[in-house]
Structures are given as C-alpha cells and as structure tokens.
Amino acid sequence: MAAIDGICRLCRRQASMIAGPDNKTRVDLTVAARTGHQLFIIGTLRPRGGPQPQSVPSEPRSPRPHLVPTGWTELLLFEMPRELRGISSKTSPLDPQLFASLSARAAQIAELRGWPPRTFGSVRRGIRILCAVHRPGERIRASTITQLTHTAVPANHVLEVFEELDIFLDDRPDSLEAWCEEHLSFLAPGIRAELDTWVSILRHGTPRRRPRARATVITHLRSILPFLTEYAGRYTTLRQITRDDITSWLTDRPHRAYDASALRALFSTLKAERLIFANPMRGN
Numbered sequence: 001m002a003a004i005d006g007i008c009r010l011c012r013r014q015a016s017m018i019a020g021p022d023n024k025t026r027v028d029l030t031v032a033a034r035t036g037h038q039l040f041i042i043g044t045l046r047p048r049g050g051p052q053p054q055s056v057p058s059e060p061r062s063p064r065p066h067l068v069p070t071g072w073t074e075l076l077l078f079e080m081p082r083e084l085r086g087i088s089s090k091t092s093p094l095d096p097q098l099f100a101s102l103s104a105r106a107a108q109i110a111e112l113r114g115w116p117p118r119t120f121g122s123v124r125r126g127i128r129i130l131c132a133v134h135r136p137g138e139r140i141r142a143s144t145i146t147q148l149t150h151t152a153v154p155a156n157h158v159l160e161v162f163e164e165l166d167i168f169l170d171d172r173p174d175s176l177e178a179w180c181e182e183h184l185s186f187l188a189p190g191i192r193a194e195l196d197t198w199v200s201i202l203r204h205g206t207p208r209r210r211p212r213a214r215a216t217v218i219t220h221l222r223s224i225l226p227f228l229t230e231y232a233g234r235y236t237t238l239r240q241i242t243r244d245d246i247t248s249w250l251t252d253r254p255h256r257a258y259d260a261s262a263l264r265a266l267f268s269t270l271k272a273e274r275l276i277f278a279n280p281m282r283g284n
Helices: 009-019 031-035 096-113 117-131 142-151 155-162 175-183 189-204 214-231 243-251 256-272
Strands: none
Touching: 009 031, 096 117, 096 155, 117 142, 117 155, 142 155, 175 189, 175 214, 189 214, 189 256, 214 243, 214 256, 243 256
C-alpha cells in the first residue's frame, strides 16, 4: 500500500475514524499503531449525507426460457414414502418456481408429442400434486410419480416430463435384471458372470458398439436360453463350448438363423472382451 509522508492510507483512515467526523483538523496519525486497524473494502465507505451515486436504468432484457432449477439438492435424513391419495391438485405448491418450470416443460413436450388438451391438463394437475408435497431442492422419485394413476393422472406422461432432470430419481425396479434373475438363476456362476458381461455391453454399449433396446436384449436371451439349458449341466464356463456343440444344437432348431445370430453376438462379444479363448461360432 502506497504511503504519503511515511503514513499509509490504512493508518490515515483509522486515525480519521477515531477522531470522528467533527475533528478533522487535529488527527493523531500514530493512534493506529496503539489501537489496531479496522479493515475495510475500498469504495464501500461513503461520507454521511453526501451525494449518492445515481443508478443507471438497465435496458429491458428479453424473457429467458423456463428452465427447471438444478442449483442444489436437499439431502434426506431418512426415507419417507410419499402418499398422494389425499393430496388435492388445488393445494399450493411448496416450490412455485419448480411448478412453473415443469409446467412449461410439459407444455413443450405436449406440443412435440401431440397430446390433446385434456391429457396436458391432467399432466399439469399431476405436477401440481407432486409439487405440493416436495420442498425446494428435494428429489422426486419415480415410485412417487406412479402413484398418480390413483388420481386419474397418466403417470407415464408425467414421467416423460421428469426424465433426464437432476431432480428426478428413477427408483423403479430393473425389469431386465428381474427377467435374468428369473430365467438364468440355474446357470453356473462362471457362465452367469459371462452372460452378465454380454448383457451389460448390449444395454449400455461401448465406444464401438451402440446400446441395444431392452426388447432386443430379451429377444437374444430367449434365443440362447434353450442352448444354455441343454449345456448348463455339462459345463461351468462358456470357454468349454465347442463348435460341434453348437453345430449339433442348431441342426434341429426351427428358427436356426435367429438362434445362430444370437449365439454369434454372444461369443463374438466374449471373444472381444477376452473372456473366451476361441469363438466356437466361427464358420457357423
């Protein structure tokens, strides 16, 4: 800090403050060394009664599009399921800003999807019910949204509004995982682990593979399920499957082309992931 006559600006300010507004002619510039300093931010001290800076009117801004606020999320101390049966759509939302943003988003989706006015009105009513029981920053679960079916609100349309938003928590059970648990639980741990790797790659893709739809994954699994059932008692890993095993199994299959395609997808993926040493579908 620059000094004038050996006294810095901070010391001058401290001495002036201690002397008071009525004693500016006799200021003890050494007082700061005895009493300490009161720090201040430059430009924030204004003389009392002095001219105040004139505010410059700002130019009117163009209205911004409605965005769903995602600034912060309220963490829960413990889980408490929401009960929507007794909640009226006339109840005031706890977060009006969220309700307005979601309503605007619903209007955009309704126009894009071609929803009739009655459907859009029902979706907006469901959003208002949800906003009546969720505080600002609180995440809204899919299991809570599905309760709206009891209020004649199309919950699947409301889910479309919330999907891909930070405030949305999809806690629905994984239907594909449930299918695998039901139909593949008889497999040896090694074979099941190899199948899980394949299913994960099909679902989520890789940098060189695009993800597949759930229906496609189920179709592949249904095609190879008879093959796995026949050989599950003989082998503990898919590395033990031979080309002769596949050739003999495909001989009597009524939909050989589809089954061969599913097996080819399975073993080519496992070979690429280095989970098997040789591809038994090579040449089939």
